[in-house]
Amino acid sequence: MMSTTMDLLKKDLTVEEGSLVLSQDVKTGLVLVDVVNGFCTVGAGNLAPRQPDKQISDMVEESVRLARLFCEKKWPVFAFIDSHHPDIPEPPYPPHCIAGTDEARLVPALQWLENEPNATLKCKDCIDGFLASIEEDGSNLFVDWVRNNQIKAIYVYWILYLPLCLPEIVEFLPLLRM
Numbered sequence: 001m002m003s004t005t006m007d008l009l010k011k012d013l014t015v016e017e018g019s020l021v022l023s024q025d026v027k028t029g030l031v032l033v034d035v036v037n038g039f040c041t042v043g044a045g046n047l048a049p050r051q052p053d054k055q056i057s058d059m060v061e062e063s064v065r066l067a068r069l070f071c072e073k074k075w076p077v078f079a080f081i082d083s084h085h086p087d088i089p090e091p092p093y094p095p096h097c098i099a100g101t102d103e104a105r106l107v108p109a110l111q112w113l114e115n116e117p118n119a120t121l122k123c124k125d126c127i128d129g130f131l132a133s134i135e136e137d138g139s140n141l142f143v144d145w146v147r148n149n150q151i152k153a154i155y156v157y158w159i160l161y162l163p164l165c166l167p168e169i170v171e172f173l174p175l176l177r178m
Contacts, residue, residue, distance in 0.1 A: 031155070036097060036105060044102065045096050047094070061109075066155070076145065078145050079122070081123045082123075083097055084096065084097055084098055
């Protein structure tokens, strides 16, 4: 599944694979997408793994490592958290990540971000994190995060078996004129 996802992304987007090299010269932000119990913690919900999955646990460990690295350097982190109203379905998916439940929380190893001053968390009730970031006043929390932190490069990290959550946010990045 991983190579198929990357092939699809490369077809439609400029995706660069390689080692992550962080430099003080380029203001970089980290975006975590849906590293929540409902997708990553065994038995935590309809879309969570049914049994331990090394690929998922390795990706969760990497997201924790990256978040700690960014926060130690006082670099900005933005985390999208899948969170749905119980009475509003998201077809074709079964009910998942219901707001107010543990399913709709960051995995335990990332819950410290809830109190981290360099982190911005955004609950989203749809696949598209960019649209979910539009506030009632018409502003966009994600765009504001990029601009307010003067971010010039964004490292997006998401659980690869959930490819639907990434392209929507990535396709809007060039519009921000970072």
